[in-house]
Amino acid sequence: xxxxxxxxFTIKPIVPLHIGGYDVSFTNQSLLMVxxxxxxxxxxxxxxxxxxLVPSRxxxxxxxxxxxxxxxxxxxxxxxxxxxxxxVFTLFVFVLFSNFFGMIPGSFTVTSQIAxxxxxxxxxxxxxxxxxxxxxxxxxxxxxxxxxPLALLFLLVPIEIISFLTRPISLSVRLFANMLAGHTMLAVxxxxxxxxxxxxxxxSVLSIAPMFxxxxxxxxELLVAFLQAYVFAILTCIYxxxxxxxxxxx
Amino acid sequence: xxxxTTSSTEVPAKGAGFPPFKTETFPSQIFWLVITFxxxxxxxxxxxxxxIKGVLVTRRGQIDGDxxxxxxxxxDAEGASAAYQSALAAARGRAQALAExxxxxxxxxxxxxxxxxxxxxxxxxxxxxxxIAASRGEARAHVAKAAQDxxxxxxxxxxxxxxxxxxxxxxxxxxTGG
Numbered sequence: 001x002x003x004x005x006x007x008x009f010t011i012k013p014i015v016p017l018h019i020g021g022y023d024v025s026f027t028n029q030s031l032l033m034v035x036x037x038x039x040x041x042x043x044x045x046x047x048x049x050x051x052x053l054v055p056s057r058x059x060x061x062x063x064x065x066x067x068x069x070x071x072x073x074x075x076x077x078x079x080x081x082x083x084x085x086x087x088v089f090t091l092f093v094f095v096l097f098s099n100f101f102g103m104i105p106g107s108f109t110v111t112s113q114i115a116x117x118x119x120x121x122x123x124x125x126x127x128x129x130x131x132x133x134x135x136x137x138x139x140x141x142x143x144x145x146x147x148x149p150l151a152l153l154f155l156l157v158p159i160e161i162i163s164f165l166t167r168p169i170s171l172s173v174r175l176f177a178n179m180l181a182g183h184t185m186l187a188v189x190x191x192x193x194x195x196x197x198x199x200x201x202x203x204s205v206l207s208i209a210p211m212f213x214x215x216x217x218x219x220x221e222l223l224v225a226f227l228q229a230y231v232f233a234i235l236t237c238i239y240x241x242x243x244x245x246x247x248x249x250x
Numbered sequence: 251x252x253x254x255t256t257s258s259t260e261v262p263a264k265g266a267g268f269p270p271f272k273t274e275t276f277p278s279q280i281f282w283l284v285i286t287f288x289x290x291x292x293x294x295x296x297x298x299x300x301x302i303k304g305v306l307v308t309r310r311g312q313i314d315g316d317x318x319x320x321x322x323x324x325x326d327a328e329g330a331s332a333a334y335q336s337a338l339a340a341a342r343g344r345a346q347a348l349a350e351x352x353x354x355x356x357x358x359x360x361x362x363x364x365x366x367x368x369x370x371x372x373x374x375x376x377x378x379x380x381x382i383a384a385s386r387g388e389a390r391a392h393v394a395k396a397a398q399d400x401x402x403x404x405x406x407x408x409x410x411x412x413x414x415x416x417x418x419x420x421x422x423x424x425x426t427g428g
Contacts, residue, residue, distance in 0.1 A: 009269040022277040030282035037286035044298035051305050066302040086295035114270045115279040
């Protein structure tokens with residue numbers, strides 16, 4: 001009777017596709033990623049198509065998202081971080097739209113897949129490493145050497161290295177686990193509604209309770225959807241700041 | 251829908267395992283992620299970003315320009331107000347000077363007219379006094395003549411003598427002390 005709450009995370013092929021021995025079928029997840037990319041592109045270009053000085057509601061939202069990310073970068077990395085604006089903006093918009101489209105019942109949450117979040121996090125860390133070495137050369141390794149007495153460095157340097165290496169994991173798992181947990185919870189309570197409703201009698205009436213809970217969790221999940229996109233983007237900014245300025249800004 | 255499941259805890263018969271950890275789906279996930287993310291990146295980088303930035307910059311420029319224009323208009327207005335105030339003060343000063351001058355001129359005319367009138371009146375008074383003195387002398391002469399005639403008539407009645415006019419006149423003069 002009840003659905004498996006993990007069922008919603010199953011990737012199902014729509015159009016089977018194989019390239020070079022790899023299964024790159026167009027799946028329900030691919031569809032949502034295309035929807036996200038196209039919707040975000042359309043929203044951010046069409047809303048701005050009039051370029052009016054006094055913005056419409058849609059244009060105002062597009063501008064707000066732009067300024068939100070621009071301010072985020074500026075406050076955490078300074079002016080020279082703004083050259084990473086397109087990257088951070090894309091990350092933020094992609095994660096935000098993925099999270100929000102995942103809230104539509106029956107759709108698919110792109111960011112509830114560890115492969116996607118880990119790929120995004122790896123892209124961030126890769127950008128950080130490339131930027132760091134391009135900017136400071138081998139001096140970028142000073143990032144792992146905090147200002148501390150020599151004796152402590154034997155302890156601190158490994159800790160710094162480990163904390164740096166775990167960043168892609170923490171960055172990806174945070175987003176993945178948040179989306180996964182929220183949607184699982186929703187599915188579990190939805191299962192309760194179905195179970196109680198089908199039980200008959202007093203229990204059917206009681207099914208209204210998990211229903212209200214779902215509404216409440218839904219609102220919470222909308223907040224989480226935004227918050228996780230924000231956290232992903234701001235952590236990217238913070239990591240980029242380290243690559244740009246090492247420990248100077250602290 | 252998981253057709254093969256009977257309860258929420260049971261694992262689906264087909265494709266067992268936690269769906270996000272199914273590594274066989276990873277190539278497809280990464281493949282489509284790269285395509286869609288790259289597409290979105292290019293759109294935001296090349297089209298949406300510059301467009302939004304353009305609008306924001308234009309608006310900031312417009313607002314700054316308008317503020318500067320308003321500032322200069324205010325300065326103009328303040329300048330005009332100051333000029334008006336100084337012109338007003340100057341005009342007021344001139345009006346007061348003019349009024350003072352008029353007052354003095356009119357005062358002078360009045361004084362002059364009064365002096366003229368006084369002089370004319372003095373002349374008239376002198377003339378009139380002269381006339382009065384003349385009349386008084388004439389009257390006194392008439393009175394003396396009458397007394398003289400009366401004295402001649404009285405003497406002629408009492409004595410029958412005819413007194414010469416000269417005698418009578420000196421007699422009258424002696425009596426009146428004239």
